[in-house]
Amino acid sequence: MSKMWKKYLLWFAQEHVEFRVSEIESLLSLLRIHMKYQEKPRDLQPYWVVEFSSEDDAKLLASRSVSLRTCLELWGHEPSLEKLHNTLHAKAEMLASYFPPNKSFKIEVETFCRHFTLQEKVEKIETFSYLPLQGEVNLKSPDIRLYYIEYYGTKALEPPELPYDVFFGRWVADGLRQLSKKLSLKTRKFIGNTSMDPQLSLLMANQAQIHDGDIVLDPFVGSGSLLVAAAQFGAYVFGSDIDYLMLHGRTKPSRIRQKKRENDESICANMQQYNLGHKYLDVLVNDFAMVFWKDSLEFDAVITDPPYGIREATERIGTEKEDCVVSDEHLATHVPAKIEYGIPSIYRDLLVFSAKHLRIGGRLVCWFPVFREDYTERCLPQHPCLKLVANSEQPLSKVTSRRLLTYEKIRQPSQSELEIRDISIQDFREKYFVLREETRKERRLREAAVRKENWEKYKENKK
Amino acid sequence: MKLLTHNMLTSKCIRGVNVGYPLSINASDVRVADVDFNPDFISRMIPKIDWPVLYNAVERLGHVEDLPKETPVNYESNEDFLKKAHHALLEVEIIHGELVCPESGRKFPINNGIPNMLLNEDEI
Numbered sequence: 001m002s003k004m005w006k007k008y009l010l011w012f013a014q015e016h017v018e019f020r021v022s023e024i025e026s027l028l029s030l031l032r033i034h035m036k037y038q039e040k041p042r043d044l045q046p047y048w049v050v051e052f053s054s055e056d057d058a059k060l061l062a063s064r065s066v067s068l069r070t071c072l073e074l075w076g077h078e079p080s081l082e083k084l085h086n087t088l089h090a091k092a093e094m095l096a097s098y099f100p101p102n103k104s105f106k107i108e109v110e111t112f113c114r115h116f117t118l119q120e121k122v123e124k125i126e127t128f129s130y131l132p133l134q135g136e137v138n139l140k141s142p143d144i145r146l147y148y149i150e151y152y153g154t155k156a157l158e159p160p161e162l163p164y165d166v167f168f169g170r171w172v173a174d175g176l177r178q179l180s181k182k183l184s185l186k187t188r189k190f191i192g193n194t195s196m197d198p199q200l201s202l203l204m205a206n207q208a209q210i211h212d213g214d215i216v217l218d219p220f221v222g223s224g225s226l227l228v229a230a231a232q233f234g235a236y237v238f239g240s241d242i243d244y245l246m247l248h249g250r251t252k253p254s255r256i257r258q259k260k261r262e263n264d265e266s267i268c269a270n271m272q273q274y275n276l277g278h279k280y281l282d283v284l285v286n287d288f289a290m291v292f293w294k295d296s297l298e299f300d301a302v303i304t305d306p307p308y309g310i311r312e313a314t315e316r317i318g319t320e321k322e323d324c325v326v327s328d329e330h331l332a333t334h335v336p337a338k339i340e341y342g343i344p345s346i347y348r349d350l351l352v353f354s355a356k357h358l359r360i361g362g363r364l365v366c367w368f369p370v371f372r373e374d375y376t377e378r379c380l381p382q383h384p385c386l387k388l389v390a391n392s393e394q395p396l397s398k399v400t401s402r403r404l405l406t407y408e409k410i411r412q413p414s415q416s417e418l419e420i421r422d423i424s425i426q427d428f429r430e431k432y433f434v435l436r437e438e439t440r441k442e443r444r445l446r447e448a449a450v451r452k453e454n455w456e457k458y459k460e461n462k463k
Numbered sequence: 464m465k466l467l468t469h470n471m472l473t474s475k476c477i478r479g480v481n482v483g484y485p486l487s488i489n490a491s492d493v494r495v496a497d498v499d500f501n502p503d504f505i506s507r508m509i510p511k512i513d514w515p516v517l518y519n520a521v522e523r524l525g526h527v528e529d530l531p532k533e534t535p536v537n538y539e540s541n542e543d544f545l546k547k548a549h550h551a552l553l554e555v556e557i558i559h560g561e562l563v564c565p566e567s568g569r570k571f572p573i574n575n576g577i578p579n580m581l582l583n584e585d586e587i
């Protein structure tokens with residue numbers, strides 16, 4: 001039987017626009033959905049007209065997408081309302097089958113980039129009175145939701161008099177925007193200063209093509225916000241972080257109004273908050289430069305936001321002193337000395353680790369900071385066993401941005417590929433702190449002092 | 464810390480340690496949690512698990528119950544076995560105790576279920 005391809009309208013949120021194309025592509029390949037583009041998506045345009053061979057495909061895609069707001073079965077798409085009415089008139093007979101007398105309905109009007117009063121919207125709806133709608137109107141929970149959308153471009157300050165495009169269709173599914181609300185950091189039990197918002201965390205999990213029953217690691221786990229997203233999509237999660245107090249929920253509270261952290265703040269408690277406790281495996285206090293995972297362990301995905309040394313120090317354990325020995329009497333209370341863990345080393349370790357520990361086809365998804373003026377794709381971290389499959393920019397300021405990188409492991413590494421020492425990337429911070437008053441060293445020492453102080457307080461309290 | 468995790472850790476990154484596996488366990492507080500059973504996940508994990516290491520670890524913690532010493536053939540369809548494996552891998556948890564490197568004797572404390580694998584600067 002030949003499949004019936006139908007037209008659908010994908011209407012996107014205008015937030016994190018840069019990630020849209022790669023999110024949808026990752027999902028189509030993860031969910032094995034065939035989707036045809038009617039026209040190549042343009043950058044800022046919030047809608048795509050596409051085709052699916054079944055409504056289930058459209059629903060499946062929406063059930064995992066964070067960028068998508070709404071998906072409609074598209075009945076009309078025209079440059080003017082008049083033409084749209086002609087099109088719908090011609091289809092009225094065919095559409096009648098959608099509207100048996102026992103089905104209630106509602107027509108919604110959305111205008112993109114131009115505001116209309118309720119009264120104006122009602123007038124627009126009334127122009128559709130010729131539609132063969134037989135059931136009752138139900139504004140609260142209609143059986144059928146119809147949408148009329150007017151698109152006035154993306155320049156909110158100077159919209160045109162008449163819309164560029166108008167659409168009419170039947171609502172099929174919404175994307176995951178509700179989920180982002182449910183996972184909001186505002187109501188999450190345990191957060192840190194660098195917790196990632198749920199929207200971006202879910203996007204990362206989609207880039208990683210997280211799949212039910214996967215094993216996922218975040219080696220710079222912090223408060224575990226990326227693990228929440230991965231677990232939400234069915235992954236079992238591991239994390240590690242060098243910061244003992246962070247993993248034990250004993251750093252200074254990150255909420256302005258909160259004086260003291262609660263006793264039971266932890267990544268595990270966050271998982272329980274969202275009924276994902278059964279997806280939590282473990283977190284370790286661990287320096288990523290010193291890996292304790294056995295060689296044969298394979299992860300399905302590594303998702304992480306490594307430290308850039310802007311909001312937090314980047315350090316690893318080590319010393320510049322030669323023949324340093326920590327004497328036994330100091331061992332129990334010794335806080336290990338740390339040396340700088342530069343951005344090139346962090347990303348070298350991360351890529352080599354992923355080349356080694358991902359399964360073939362598994363993905364590494366991570367952020368990478370860049371200076372916008374210096375950026376070329378060649379300055380991104382590379383490894384011969386990892387293929388860069390997506391790369392989107394999120395501007396942070398006029399001069400800096402971070403890029404969300406997605407790599408896929410394409411083959412097993414050779415011994416020498418596991419011993420790669422240098423990957424030639426620029427240390428973002430060298431320049432960042434040249435542009436600032438404070439030097440890197442000052443910053444690192446200052447933060448180390450704060451941490452030491454926290455640690456001392458913690459020990460005091462424990463006594 | 465779960466025994467699945469224990470099965471995946473080695474201390475061979477310590478200077479002078481060759482294999483570092485398995486880490487021995489001293490536990491002062493062990494709890495049994497109730498974790499949803501996912502047979503697909505467990506059968507996927509079995510080939511990745513060093514079974515004798517898991518067996519010895521549960522035995523050491525006094526929770527061996529009737530876990531078999533070896534994995535049976537066709538374990539994928541053996542729900543009874545998968546449930547026992549699930550229990551050993553995900554439900555038995557070390558809350559307080561320590562992991563010990565089998566070669567150097569280096570101890571790694573476990574507090575509130577979280578192992579501290581930080582080394583000192585003279586050990587790397």
Ligand SMILES: C[S@@+](CC[C@H](N)C(=O)[O-])C[C@H]1O[C@@H](n2cnc3c(N)ncnc32)[C@H](O)[C@@H]1O
Nearest residue numbers: 194195220222223224225241242243287288315
């Ligand atoms: C940008 S934050 C990640 C935040 C995390 N996504 C969250 O949800 O809170 C980077 C983390 O890397 C950790 N880190 C810094 N140096 C490290 C190292 N050498 N090994 C492991 N973790 C390290 C920091 O303690 C910090 O928690």
